[in-house]
């Protein structure tokens with residue numbers, strides 16, 4: 001990941017925003033979780049790994065299904081592994097400067113199986129966390145007028161807004177399966193070799209010793225633990241930040257008058273010990289035409305009489321041309337038998353302690 005070209009990455013994220021927003025911008029309403037935050041990171045990661053053509057509704061549904069651990073999760077995993085194995089085989093014969101190409105060229109001499117398993121770890125680690133981060137920042141913009149006006153007025157930059165949410169709502173609340181390799185002491189506690197440890201960024205980020213006032217504006221401070229720390233600190237953090245920053249900025253450039261369609265209290269989360277996932281973010285906005293995916297996102301020159309309340313960059317923006325809009329994608333067939341999303345309104349109470357434990361663990 002050290003070889004990432006961030007200028008190129010920002011360009012891919014911008015294009016992906018255009019593609020994803022083109023799918024709903026003419027409707028005047030959307031669910032920014034199901035139609036945006038869950039799509040953008042997958043569109044970008046397919047490009048980063050080296051398989052831009054694999055991005056579609058199918059792979060997004062498969063990743064979501066796999067992460068939920070439903071009865072079709074194994075089939076969804078097989079769908080994703082099939083795409084990654086095809087990518088690995090292609091790169092063996094046709095080397096390219098993408099993540100799959102770098103893994104194949106790695107001096108460790110990885111087998112095809114090792115390359116495709118690495119690709120899966122990276123794809124899923126990147127997808128889930130970045131989708132959560134993007135959804136959390138968008139939710140904050142929509143529910144908190146002060147937060148939004150600080151962004152509009154330039155008192156807060158988009159990177160600062162992203163960092164604030166990494167403090168307040170780290171995408172992974174807890175990460176488990178760490179084992180002490182030797183006897184040691186941590187925070188005054190004796191840890192024995194082989195002890196299992198939980199690493200929990202969410203409580204760490206509100207530890208009064210590092211953050212006496214949990215409501216304080218952290219002003220871009222990056223000393224939170226949302227990406228972990230030490231030798232295993234998230235190697236993809238700057239990719240995640242870039243997707244979230246461009247994803248928020250470009251969406252608000254395209255849809256500056258976007259507003260929440262429900263009361264804040266109606267927004268539901270699925271929660272588990274590991275993460276908190278916003279279920280949906282219904283919004284409405286002035287319907288707008290599709291835009292050329294090669295242009296930078298903008299709301300200028302579109303329908304008149306708009307409320308232009310989103311300006312975070314001083315530079316004048318190029319005029320929009322309606323040239324080469326993305327064709328509307330054909331509705332995708334389901335990849336695997338993906339069940340309908342779980343109802344979030346009134347979940348049926350689990351019947352026994354094991355089911356209650358599973359529900360708590362998985363968060364749904």
Ligand code: HEM
Nearest residue numbers: 125126129130133171226227228229232233234236239240
């Ligand atoms: C904003 C989004 C992200 C968050 C909050 C996040 C968070 C984390 C955390 C907390 C860890 C464990 C760190 C530790 O054990 O100390 C981790 C590991 C990892 N992350 Fe991320 N991550 C994000 C995005 C990404 C992206 C975009 C990629 C890939 C491009 C990625 C790839 C990885 C990998 C491969 C590991 C395992 C590292 C290791 O075990 O050595 N992550 N991430």
